[in-house]
Amino acid sequence: MIETVKAKAKELLESGNIQGFLGLIEKNGHIAPHLFTDPVELQALNLGDREKAGDARYPLTKYLIQIAKAHPEHIFGILVRGCDERSLKTLYNWNQLDPNQVVPLGFACPEELAEACECLQPYPDACEAGEKVSGRSFEGVAKLDAMERGERFDYWNEQFSKCIKCYGCRDVCPVCFCNECSLASDDLIQTKTFPPETPLFHLVRAVHMAGRCVDCGLCEQACPVGIPLRTLYKKIYAIMDSEFDYQMGYSEEKSPLNLL
Amino acid sequence: MNYTTALTTCTYCGCGCNFYLEVLDGKVIGTIPCKTSPTNEGKLCIKGWNVHEFVQNPKRLTKPLIRKNGQLLEADWEEALDFTASKLKEIAGKDGPDSLAFLASAKLSNEENYIYQKFARAGVGTNNIDHCARL
Incomplete structure (x- = not known):
């Protein structure tokens, strides 16, 4: 699969249709985000797989925002999985990226990753490499929903109480781009205190992410204390789906909450 | 680009x-x-x-400063090092090496921190050495 991706990226760069390809590279013994401009470098391209599939994923679409803004004259290729494509769609919706400036190169995630992520669609719509595997349902959410109310409340409070307020969930998020962040607003939370208010700090973020989160799971991976943020945001997906018939990351328009 | x-x-x-x-x-x-x-x-x-x-914060110091008449003024390294060395000598000579203390930094490399504590212990003669990463 990776050879197909390399060949397609090479084709794009050599054709002159794009001036740079944002992907991942293996260098210094690590996997790093990298802007390929020379097709020769593509030999070291990596899909974000180290020891297991997708264990070195990065929010590439987030990095592209700043690069594309600084160079509006250029067109960029970008390596995308299903979740990256969902974030692209959301960033287009919010005018953070211009679809005319972006050429996505999509590939499908393998079975084990789809399973681990409980991903609804573990492949991009424009999928050019890899075999598509079927989506999964949110079993983690169902497990928590099955808990008795008080028990579930205690569970979440305990999880949130571990927070060290590193803001990593925000900083890694591909769809966090606000100039004024809710989590830096004194009107919503206590900004200069520690520990963060439980559960307010996380609920402020959760409410803000409603209509925007694309279920990439990078926040949960970046969390130093292991708060199951992905399960929390999957629950929000389920609520947005059932109450507003809006599928975060899949719908083509901005969420209905934007009218509020 | x-x-x-x-x-x-x-x-x-x-x-x-x-x-x-x-x-x-x-x-x-x-x-x-x-x-x-x-x-x-x-x-x-x-x-x-x-x-x-x-x-790349503009508030970051890029040159040594020496306080003269209550005001911090830019100085060159030669002057700053001479001033520091003479003051250290003066204080250690008058009140003994233990009247001085040294604070190392996580922004130095391992080797630089090693030299720094060596300077405090063997050079000046005090064990008063600590580090900002004592979190």
């Missing part, structure tokens, strides 16, 4: 978390925790996440 990610180690404490500094057209614009680093596995604390903000 030049976008690079430079792998480096956090300078805030002794943990040694790895991250990439995003450099766009010569300017440091972001910090990306390294997922394949065995130390931090793609995670960082709030200080690490914001390293890119101090690297």
Whole structure:
């Protein structure tokens, strides 16, 4: 699969249709985000797989925002999985990226990753490499929903109480781009205190992410204390789906909450 | 157009978390925790996440300052080192080496910190040495 991706990226760069390809590279013994401009470098391209599939994923679409803004004259290729494509769609919706400036190169995630992520669609719509595997349902959410109310409340409070307020969930998020962040607003939370208010700090973020989160799971991976943020945001997906018939990351328009 | 990610180690404490500094057209614009680093596995604390903000901060000192008549004035290294050495000698001579204390920094390399404590212990003659990463 990776050879197909390399060949397609090479084709794009050599054709002159794009001036740079944002992907991942293996260098210094690590996997790093990298802007390929020379097709020769593509030999070291990596899909974000180290020891297991997708264990070195990065929010590439987030990095592209700043690069594309600084160079509006250029067109960029970008390596995308299903979740990256969902974030692209959301960033287009919010005018953070211009679809005319972006050429996505999509590939499908393998079975084990789809399973681990409980991903609804573990492949991009424009999928050019890899075999598509079927989506999964949110079993983690169902497990928590099955808990008795008080028990579930205690569970979440305990999880949130571990927070060290590193803001990593925000900083890694591909769809966090606000100039004024809710989590830096004194009107919503206590900004200069520690520990963060439980559960307010996380609920402020959760409410803000409603209509925007694309279920990439990078926040949960970046969390130093292991708060199951992905399960929390999957629950929000389920609520947005059932109450507003809006599928975060899949719908083509901005969420209905934007009218509020 | 030049976008690079430079792998480096956090300078805030002794943990040694790895991250990439995003450099766009010569300017440091972001910090990306390294997922394949065995130390931090793609995670960082709030200080690490914001390293890119101090690297090129205009408030950062780039020249030594000496306080003269209550005002901090820029000085060259020769003058600053001469001043520091003579003051250290003066204080150690008058009140003994234990009247001095040395504070090392996580922003130095391991080797620089080693030399620093050696300077305090063997050079000046005091064990009054500590480090900012005593979190």
